[in-house]
Amino acid sequence: MTVEPILSVDGLHKHFPVRNVWKRRVGWLRAVDGVSFDVRRGEILGIVGESGCGKSTLGKTLMGIQPATSGRVVFEGNDVAGLTPAQARKYREHLQYCYQDPGASLDPRWTIRSSLHEPLIVHTDLPTAERETRVREILKAVGLPETHLDLYPHEISGGQQRRVGLARILTLKPSVVILDEPTSGLDVSVQATILNLFLDLQRAFGLTYLFISHDLSVVRLVCHRVAVMYLGRIVEIGQTEAIFAAPQHPYTQSLLAAIPKIGGARVTDSFALEGEPPSPTNLPSGCRFRTRCPRAAGLCAEQDPALLGDGAEHAVACHFPGP
C-alpha cells in the first residue's frame, strides 16, 4: 500500500445481546462480525448491502456511538475503539457522522447561528469572533447566504436545512465523514443536487467519506472503492469499476442484477434470487450466504470462506468465486 490509511479497521465485532422477557440473555445478534478494511486519505469508500446487514451499526461503532465488542479502529494513528466518550472526544472532532437527514438534527428553538456555533463551543476554545468567521466561511461553502444565520430552522426549506446540518458537521474541519444513507428517500432531482454538494465539499476540504448506502446506482457514481456487506461481514471489496464490471461473489451479482435498468431487459422477467436474508441472531453455519446461493455446495456449509484478495485490491469471501 502506497498511502498510509487514515482509518483502519481490523477484526471489528459488534454483538448485541438478545434477551427474553425476563431479561435473561438468550443469544447474540452479531450485527458486525469481523470486519476489516482500510480507508485512504481523500477517497470515498462505499459500503453497500441490504437493510439489516450491519452497515449502519458499522458506521456507529466506528464513530464510537456504540462501543465495539472487539477489534481495532485506528484513526489517524490512534486506536479509538474501546475509549471512553471523554477520551474519544479529541479524536472525534475530526471524525464526523452525518445522519440520513442532517437537517432533522437542528434544534427548532435555536437560530441557525447558535446551531452552527455549538460544535465549536464543545470542541474548541476559540473566541466568539473567530468562531463567527469560521461559521460564515462554512455557510458560504455549503451555498447559503449569511442572512440565514438569524433564521430558525422552520423558516428555511428542507433542502436548506440539510445544508445547515452539513455545515454543522464541517465547522470542526473533520478529515473523515461517515455518511449514513445520505440520499435515501429523496427524489432523483434533489438527490443529484445533494450528491453534487457532497462531491464539491469533498474537493474543497479534502475530505474522506465513508458512504453507507443501499442504492447501488448512486454508489457507482460517487465512490472510488466499494465494500459489499452481507449479514455483518464484508463479502466483496474492490475498485468500483471492478465490482460493477466483474463482480465475483454470487451475492454481489444478485444485488447488481436486481436493479431495474431502464431500456434493458426487465429484472422482473429474469431475477432468480429466492428468499430473504436469514436473521442475524441465527446465522447459518459456514458461509452466511449459502442458504440463498445458487452455487452452494457441501464445503460452504462446513467452512466459512475468508476474504481473500487477488492482488489487485479486489477481495472476495467465497469458495467458488467467478463471473
Added chain:
Amino acid sequence: MESDLIAVRGLRVSFGSDAGVARVLDGVDLTIRRGEIMGLVGESGCGKTTLARSILGILPPHATRIEAGEIRFEGRDLLGLGEKTLASEIRGRAIAYIPQDPFTAFNPVFTIGTQIDDLMRFKSPLLRGGALSGRDRRRQDRARVLELLRMVQLPDPEGVLRKYPHEVSGGQRQRLMIAMALLPEPQLVIADEPTTALDVTVQAQILTLLKRLAREHGVAVLFTTHDLGTAYEICDRITVMYAGQEVEEAPVASFFDAPSHPYTRKLLDSLPSSENGIRGIAGEIPRLIDPPSGCRFHPRCERATEECRTTRPPPEAVAAGHTVRCHHPLEGGA
C-alpha cells in the same frame, strides 16, 4: 369508451392549512383501462397519493375540499356516491389498496389470520350472492386465503396465519398485503409506492409477483412511484405528474424513448447513470399555497414563454396513446 375502467376528469382538490389553501390537485385527468398497469410517477409532493386517495374516497373529510371534477368508475361517479355504498361496494371490494408501508398496515396485537378473517367478514366476494350460510362461506373463504397465500409464495401459509405481524419480515408482509388486496377480487388495485420500503432484491421479487398476479387475475393496477426504474419494470402506461397537474401520459416504450414534456426529459436525465453523471433539475418544487399560474412547471422550464405563464396547455396527442400538456413539446425526445 368501452375499455375504460376508471376515468378521472378535471379533478381539483384543495387542503386547508394554517398558511392558506393548498391546491394539491389542479384539474387532473387520468384514465385506466381494464387489466392494465398504469404507472403514476412524480416527485414527492406532486399529488400522487392525494389522487390515489381521492379515488378510494379516503381523503381526510375536514381538511380537504373536492372543488370540481368527477371520478367515473364503471359508469358511476364515485364522488356522488354515499359513504354507505362506497364502503359496501367500492372500497376494499372493487378497488383495493396496497400501502407503502407494510409495517404499519397491520394491527400489532392480533394475529395475521385474525386480521385476514376480519377482512373476509366484510369484503369477501362470496358475500355478494348471499346464498351461503355463514359456516360454508367461512370454510370456502379460508380455502381461498390459503390458495392466495400460496400464490404470493409465502412459505407455510397455515403457519403464517398463526403468526403476529412482527414475526414476519418486511418482504413477507408486503406479500401478505398483495394477497389481502386480491382476496375481495377487485377490478382495480391501487399500489402506493409498494416497494419503497424494501431492499432491491426483495423489490425485484415483489414486482415480479405483482405483475404476474395482476395479469393472471385481470386486475388493473394504479402503481404510484417516484422511482422510474420500477415503473419501467411493470407498467403498461405511465402518467407523469408535476405539482398537482398531470403533464404527460404515454405507453411505457415511447415514454422512455421519446418523452415530449420538458419535465419528463429532465426527470429522466436526473437518474444517476454513467453517461449523464449527476444532473439535477434547477429550481425547487413550487409551494402549492400560491402555485405558478398557467403551466405549473414554467418557472423551471427553459422553453417557457408568455403563453405558458397565462394558460395551462390542453392535452395534445403526439402519437398513438401518447398525450402531452405542453405549449412547446419536445420533438422526438430530444
